[in-house]
Amino acid sequence: MLVDEEEARTVIVKTTRARQVAVVVAGGLVSALALSACAGDDLGGGGGDATGADCAAFEKYGTFDGETVTISSTISDQEADQLEESWADFTECTGITIEHNGTNEFESQIFVQVEGGNAPNLAIFPQPGLLSRMQAEGHLKPAGADAQAAAEENYTEDWLSYGTIDDELYGIPVMGSVKSFVWYSPAEFEENGYEVPTTWDELMTLTDQISADQGDETVKPWCSGIESGGATGWPATDFVEDMVLREAGPEVYDQWVNHEIPFDDPQIVASVDRAGDILQDPERVNGGIGDPRSVATTPWAEAGLQVLDGSCSLFRAASFFEAQLPEGTEVGPDGDIFAFYLPADEAEDRPLLVAGDYVGAFDDKPATQAVQAYLASPEWANSRVSIGGVVSPNQGVDPANASSDVLRLTLDLMQDEGAVARFDGSDLMPSEVGAGSFWTAMTEWVDGRVDTEKALASIESSWPK
Amino acid sequence: MSFLLHSKNGQLVLAIVAFAAVVALLLLTARLAERLRGRGRSGVMVLLFGGPALLLLAVGLVYPALRTLWMSFMDGSSESFVGWANYAHVFVDPAGVVALRNTLAWVVLTPLCATAIGLVYAVLIDRSRFESAAKSLLFLPMAISFVGAGIIWRFVYEYRGAAQEQTGLLNAVIVWLGGDPVRFLQDSPLNTLFLIAVLVWTEAGFAMVILSAAIKAVPQDVMEAARLDGAGAWQLFTRITVPSIRPSLVVVLTTISIATLKIFDITRTMTGAQFDTQVLANEMYDWSFVFGDNGIGSAMAVLIFLLVIPLVIYNVRQMARNRAVRA
Numbered sequence: 071m072l073v074d075e076e077e078a079r080t081v082i083v084k085t086t087r088a089r090q091v092a093v094v095v096a097g098g099l100v101s102a103l104a105l106s107a108c109a110g111d112d113l114g115g116g117g118g119d120a121t122g123a124d125c126a127a128f129e130k131y132g133t134f135d136g137e138t139v140t141i142s143s144t145i146s147d148q149e150a151d152q153l154e155e156s157w158a159d160f161t162e163c164t165g166i167t168i169e170h171n172g173t174n175e176f177e178s179q180i181f182v183q184v185e186g187g188n189a190p191n192l193a194i195f196p197q198p199g200l201l202s203r204m205q206a207e208g209h210l211k212p213a214g215a216d217a218q219a220a221a222e223e224n225y226t227e228d229w230l231s232y233g234t235i236d237d238e239l240y241g242i243p244v245m246g247s248v249k250s251f252v253w254y255s256p257a258e259f260e261e262n263g264y265e266v267p268t269t270w271d272e273l274m275t276l277t278d279q280i281s282a283d284q285g286d287e288t289v290k291p292w293c294s295g296i297e298s299g300g301a302t303g304w305p306a307t308d309f310v311e312d313m314v315l316r317e318a319g320p321e322v323y324d325q326w327v328n329h330e331i332p333f334d335d336p337q338i339v340a341s342v343d344r345a346g347d348i349l350q351d352p353e354r355v356n357g358g359i360g361d362p363r364s365v366a367t368t369p370w371a372e373a374g375l376q377v378l379d380g381s382c383s384l385f386r387a388a389s390f391f392e393a394q395l396p397e398g399t400e401v402g403p404d405g406d407i408f409a410f411y412l413p414a415d416e417a418e419d420r421p422l423l424v425a426g427d428y429v430g431a432f433d434d435k436p437a438t439q440a441v442q443a444y445l446a447s448p449e450w451a452n453s454r455v456s457i458g459g460v461v462s463p464n465q466g467v468d469p470a471n472a473s474s475d476v477l478r479l480t481l482d483l484m485q486d487e488g489a490v491a492r493f494d495g496s497d498l499m500p501s502e503v504g505a506g507s508f509w510t511a512m513t514e515w516v517d518g519r520v521d522t523e524k525a526l527a528s529i530e531s532s533w534p535k
Numbered sequence: 536m537s538f539l540l541h542s543k544n545g546q547l548v549l550a551i552v553a554f555a556a557v558v559a560l561l562l563l564t565a566r567l568a569e570r571l572r573g574r575g576r577s578g579v580m581v582l583l584f585g586g587p588a589l590l591l592l593a594v595g596l597v598y599p600a601l602r603t604l605w606m607s608f609m610d611g612s613s614e615s616f617v618g619w620a621n622y623a624h625v626f627v628d629p630a631g632v633v634a635l636r637n638t639l640a641w642v643v644l645t646p647l648c649a650t651a652i653g654l655v656y657a658v659l660i661d662r663s664r665f666e667s668a669a670k671s672l673l674f675l676p677m678a679i680s681f682v683g684a685g686i687i688w689r690f691v692y693e694y695r696g697a698a699q700e701q702t703g704l705l706n707a708v709i710v711w712l713g714g715d716p717v718r719f720l721q722d723s724p725l726n727t728l729f730l731i732a733v734l735v736w737t738e739a740g741f742a743m744v745i746l747s748a749a750i751k752a753v754p755q756d757v758m759e760a761a762r763l764d765g766a767g768a769w770q771l772f773t774r775i776t777v778p779s780i781r782p783s784l785v786v787v788l789t790t791i792s793i794a795t796l797k798i799f800d801i802t803r804t805m806t807g808a809q810f811d812t813q814v815l816a817n818e819m820y821d822w823s824f825v826f827g828d829n830g831i832g833s834a835m836a837v838l839i840f841l842l843v844i845p846l847v848i849y850n851v852r853q854m855a856r857n858r859a860v861r862a
């Protein structure tokens with residue numbers, strides 16, 4: 071009797087424990103499966119469902135049965151869908167599945183992934199500085215022969231130079247923007263008989279003309295803002311970079327970005343002073359907002375919206391300002407707002423301040439190289455540009471494919487043989503400077519707390535030894 | 536092996552196996568411990584139940600702290616030893632000095648103002664008809680993230696030139712009263728005070744709730760005895776209420792101080808740490824994650840850690856004493 075009871079209890083305890091184990095393990099399985107389902111969602115895309123594509127154009131890339139190529143990038147949401155759509159025919163014809171994984175945290179995650187042995191096959195780097203850091207740590211493979219041949223055929227030397235390290239091509243530009251634009255109101259220009267200026271002097275004459283015609287306490291010819299949260303100051307550094315290209319020229323610009331001349335070289339001082347001719351003159355800024363000091367606290371895109379109100383007439387900003395305009399704004403030569411090229415001293419000189427994404431490879435598998443070669447081709451660039459929203463510096467892109475007038479203008483400039491392209495310098499400088507002291511010093515300079523010499527000297531002293 | 540480590544499905548299988556192994560191990564040891572009898576039993580039990588927690592603390596807290604300390608004496612890429620150079624940089628770099636000065640202002644002013652406002656508010660609304668409504672009103676900002684609070688107050692502080700129509704609430708009021716618009720976020724050193732006001736706004740509710748509960752716990756007989764002895768309202772407040780709730784006051788003050796030392800969201804959203812509003816925590820973030828210099832970033836982290844430690848010790852001891860009194 072007693073023995074039976076003991077036995078029965080043991081049985082109950084045992085079954086209870088077995089049940090506990092089962093529950094715990096089942097719970098673990100369920101959550102692990104749920105996690106994997108989420109991961110599956112993130113990695114989705116690739117494939118594509120376009121049918122009946124003409125595969126003849128893709129024969130040169132070969133066919134790969136069931137191979138998968140992974141791409142990491144900063145591109146997410148709608149833009150990621152558009153990107154995946156752009157290579158749908160390619161994946162269908164070659165049999166390569168492209169898994170694209172775009173995240174805002176790309177810049178920190180890519181290093182974690184690579185060092186943890188989980189590198190993707192390809193990555194689209196938002197700036198060449200990151201690409202060269204990756205290369206310096208020995209993680210990148212040079213572009214394959216086909217990709218290199220395609221790149222040399224389709225891109226200008228200016229653009230390729232930023233993807234070339236130690237004479238080897240690692241990064242191929244896939245998408246890009248031009249920053250040297252002035253936004254204006256075509257209707258206002260027509261009404262007042264203003265002409266789009268083609269030289270710097272004409273631009274300044276126009277500025278004074280607008281000031282004389284319309285200027286009062288609230289309306290000024292220019293508006294500008296450099297506030298951007300933790301990145302406050304970057305629009306001012308872009309402005310200065312554009313001025314260096316115009317005041318001192320591309321050769322000096324390269325020396326300055328590479329720190330072969332001091333940051334506070336007299337030519338750079340003159341360039342910043344040229345920016346000051348606009349940004350620090352109370353007769354010229356800041357339309358609709360306040361005095362020149364208000365530039366420092368105005369969000370950059372909000373400043374540009376003053377052009378629509380007529381509080382100012384001119385606003386220097388990159389092509390991507392278009393995305394910041396309110397819905398329903400007509401952008402075009404006869405619309406509410408449009409852009410013209412920020413002119414240089416001579417009409418024949420056309421220096422361009424540009425930025426762009428570079429695709430680099432972490433291995434040299436044939437499928438990886440095929441995808442990289444495809445991304446360097448005009449077929450891909452035209453496919454992506456036709457979908458809309460972006461342009462590519464690929465010279466084989468037909469400007470007719472651009473989705474807006476500003477993007478068409480950007481493409482025209484990118485393909486202009488007389489233009490000289492230089493990459494946004496703050497992205498190429500050491501980050502203590504390019505994302506640190508340069509931003510801070512320019513903000514203080516705009517705020518009127520330091521003069522040009524002092525601002526540039528403080529950046530020079532912060533350059534890592 | 537490469538299937539397990541380098542493919543998504545393999546990693547999933549590995550994760551499930553590892554998870555099952557840990558569960559099995561725990562159940563097995565629990566079962567073994569249960570069999571033990573006598574003196575060994577309690578020791579094993581402590582190890583069994585405290586062990587995983589201790590292990591997690593060691594991996595998640597102690598190891599990173601020691602590693603940060605080690606990195607603070609190394610160069611930017613943690614490759615060679617540089618001695619005290621990173622610490623020297625913090626104290627010599629002009630931007631670092633500004634950050635230290637501002638952090639001091641934050642740590643002194645925020646707890647004092649937030650606690651004072653919370654205390655006065657708690658006393659004023661105590662046992663009034665609208666007590667719960669009034670409490671929720673002050674407590675509401677606690678539910679807003681620092682970034683959210685920063686964005687809201689950016690609008691309040693917004694500046695437009697004197698000739699323009701004001702879009703910021705405060706400047707609209709000032710201009711309506713006939714004054715000139717003020718650059719709240721741009722003119723140092725006052726701009727730091729306006730940033731501190733935002734944190735006070737969110738933390739006062741926390742102080743009020745804790746202190747209000749403490750005030751309700753003050754024994755009524757003591758209050759009545761004091762009133763019979765002829766004490767006025769002010770005397771009741773300073774001689775009875777404040778001494779009675781002193782332990783809660785200390786906890787509130789130290790808790791807010793610790794939160795203040797870590798603040799970086801408000802400066803980042805409202806001024807981008809420009810215009811001399813830099814603080815230590817934000818500078819640490821910039822050096823570690825934007826400029827990629829682990830040495831200087833770690834030195835700043837260690838500095839913040841050192842500043843927090845005395846507050847934490849005092850806080851813990853005070854709580855232990857409270858518990859002893861109650862027991």
